[in-house]
Amino acid sequence: MSEIPLEAIGGWLKDEDSRLDRTFRRLGDIPTDTLNREYIAYFEDYRHRYFNDRLLPGQGVEEILQALRQHGGTPRRWIDLSAGVTTLFWSIGVNRPDAVCACDLVPEALHVLAAFKAGSELPQCYRDALAITGKSESEFNRTRSMHWDFHVMDCLKPWTSPTERSGYDLITAIGCFGLARGPKDYEEAFAAAAKQLAPGGRLIGVDWIRSQTFIEKEGHDNSYLSSALTARCAWRAALTLLEASPVAIADDPYYDSLIVWAYGRGE
Numbered sequence: 001m002s003e004i005p006l007e008a009i010g011g012w013l014k015d016e017d018s019r020l021d022r023t024f025r026r027l028g029d030i031p032t033d034t035l036n037r038e039y040i041a042y043f044e045d046y047r048h049r050y051f052n053d054r055l056l057p058g059q060g061v062e063e064i065l066q067a068l069r070q071h072g073g074t075p076r077r078w079i080d081l082s083a084g085v086t087t088l089f090w091s092i093g094v095n096r097p098d099a100v101c102a103c104d105l106v107p108e109a110l111h112v113l114a115a116f117k118a119g120s121e122l123p124q125c126y127r128d129a130l131a132i133t134g135k136s137e138s139e140f141n142r143t144r145s146m147h148w149d150f151h152v153m154d155c156l157k158p159w160t161s162p163t164e165r166s167g168y169d170l171i172t173a174i175g176c177f178g179l180a181r182g183p184k185d186y187e188e189a190f191a192a193a194a195k196q197l198a199p200g201g202r203l204i205g206v207d208w209i210r211s212q213t214f215i216e217k218e219g220h221d222n223s224y225l226s227s228a229l230t231a232r233c234a235w236r237a238a239l240t241l242l243e244a245s246p247v248a249i250a251d252d253p254y255y256d257s258l259i260v261w262a263y264g265r266g267e
C-alpha cells in the first residue's frame with residue numbers, strides 16, 4: 001500500500017504493491033475534491049523543505065541547471081517526467097521552451113505544482129538559481145505564465161502522450177528512473193522515454209545515489225545506479241553521450257552523490 005512517510009525526504013509515495021491508479025489522466029479532469037488531502041500536505045511539505053529556502057551550494061543543483069542550459073537547446077516541446085513539485089524550479093535552466101508538460105504518477109504532486117506555478121511566490125532558492133544562471137525574472141515569468149499540460153501517468157512504464165505525436169525536443173528525468181526497483185525496470189523506463197524523443201531531441205536526467213542510512217530508513221535500494229547502466233541504456237536507444245558527471249554531495253545523511261547525464265538523438 002502507498003504509505004505517507006512522516007517526513008517528506010524522498011519526495012515520493014512508495015507504492016510497492018502498485019495501489020496508485022496508473023491510468024493516464026489529465027490533472028484538470030480530476031475533481032479537486034477527490035484528491036487526497038494528506039498526499040497534498042506531503043508534497044507541500046516536500047516543496048517547503050527542499051525548494052523554498054536559500055540554495056545550498058555543493059548539493060548538485062548548479063550542475064543540473066548547467067546541464068539543462070548547456071544541453072537542453074531551445075525546446076519547442078519539453079516534458080518533465082516524475083515532475084513532483086519542481087518543474088518550475090528546473091525551468092530556470094531551460095532556455096525558452098514553447099510548450100511544457102509536467103508528468104507524475106501522483107495527481108496530488110501535480111496539484112501542488114500547478115497551484116504554485118499559478119501563484120506569484122518566488123522563494124529564495126529560485127532567486128538564487130536565477131542569479132547563478134543569469135536568467136532574468138521576466139524570462140522566468142514567461143515560462144511560468146505559459147499554459148502547461150499536467151499529465152498523471154506512470155513514467156517508469158512505456159508511455160505515449162495524447163497531446164504530442166511528433167516527439168519531444170527535451171525530456172527531463174530528474175530523480176525519475178532511479179525510483180525503479182532494479183536495473184531492468186530502470187532500462188525499461190529509459191527506453192520508454194528515449195522512444196519519445198524527436199529527431200535532434202535531448203534526454204537529460206539525474207540519478208541520486210542514496211546513503212546506506214536512507215536505504216535502510218525507506219527500504220528503496222537503488223545502489224544499482226551507475227553511469228555505466230545509463231550508458232548501456234543510451235547505447236541500446238542509439239543516443240549519443242553529451243555528458244555524464246558524478247557529483248559528490250557534502251554533509252547529507254540521505255544522499256551520497258548524484259549522476260547528471262545528458263544524451264541526444266541524431267537529427
Ligand SMILES: C[S@@+](CC[C@H](N)C(=O)[O-])C[C@H]1O[C@@H](n2cnc3c(N)ncnc32)[C@H](O)[C@@H]1O
Nearest residue numbers: 011012082083084086104105106154155174175
Ligand atoms: C524524488 S521526486 C523527484 C521530483 C522532481 N523531479 C524533483 O526534481 O524534485 C519523485 C517524484 O516521482 C513521482 N513518481 C514516483 N513513481 C512514479 C512513476 N512510476 N511514474 C511517475 N512519477 C512517479 C513521485 O510522485 C514524485 O513526485
